[in-house]
Amino acid sequence: MGPHDAFMLRRYPQAGDPPPCQRLNDGTGVYVSLGNPLRFPFEETTFICPGRVPITYRRTAPLPEALTHNITGHPRTQILAVMRAMRRQGIDTVQFDAASSYSTFSDTIGLQRLAAIAGLSVPPTYAPQTLGPRQAFMLRHFPVRGDPAPCELFPDGSGLYIVLGNPVVPFNDYRFYCPLRSPRFYSRAAG
Numbered sequence: 110m111g112p113h114d115a116f117m118l119r120r121y122p123q124a125g126d127p128p129p130c131q132r133l134n135d136g137t138g139v140y141v142s143l144g145n146p147l148r149f150p151f152e153e154t155t156f157i158c159p160g161r162v163p164i165t166y167r168r169t170a171p172l173p174e175a176l177t178h179n180i181t182g183h184p185r186t187q188i189l190a191v192m193r194a195m196r197r198q199g200i201d202t203v204q205f206d207a208a209s210s211y212s213t214f215s216d217t218i219g220l221q222r223l224a225a226i227a228g229l230s231v232p233p234t235y236a237p238q239t240l241g242p243r244q245a246f247m248l249r250h251f252p253v254r255g256d257p258a259p260c261e262l263f264p265d266g267s268g269l270y271i272v273l274g275n276p277v278v279p280f281n282d283y284r285f286y287c288p289l290r291s292p293r294f295y296s297r298a299a300g
Contacts, residue, residue, distance in 0.1 A: 115157070116146040125170030126151075130158035147226065180219040187261045188220070191269065192227035194288035195245055200273070203229045204237055206248035220247070238277045245286065246276040257297050260287035 119137045129138020142154050155167045205220050221231050237246050251267050259268020271286045
């Protein structure tokens with residue numbers, strides 16, 4: 110949708126939500142935004158309402174914790190590019206290594222937000238052994254001599270590695286996947 114296209118949605122207003130443009134008899138509110146409705150989560154969207162002064166408005170209550178975990182800058186661009194390429198290649202789910210979430214660009218909540226932007230789902234519980242061949246497991250690892258190159262290298266020297274399916278094998282035995290390179294699948298060199 111372009112910047113002059115209106116998107117309307119119906120929602121039961123939650124605590125902290127901006128007032129709807131119109132409230133319907135069932136208690137739901139009608140909200141209107143311009144442009145791509147997937148650019149921002151509901152809580153960060155600017156709404157319009159003809160006849161209201163001012164015509165544009167947004168949430169003024171503090172954002173929920175899920176929206177304060179933001180991955181920004183070049184790492185955000187890198188991760189989003191990888192996730193969008195995965196989606197284009199038929200990957201529909203991504204799970205993040207629980208042991209890898211110790212930096213501003215591998216924050217689990219921030220990664221979940223980027224996955225939603227890219228159109229990938231995230232399982233509600235951490236169970237990497239249940240992942241199928243069209244589901245990705247992403248981990249952050251500091252490469253050492255003999256390790257394959259990561260799919261993406263972050264500013265702190267760590268790398269983004271991806272495995273499709275069940276990742277419950279030693280790191281050295283992984284068959285890695287990177288949607289941005291050719292060939293897409295690669296392994297640790299023998300020796």
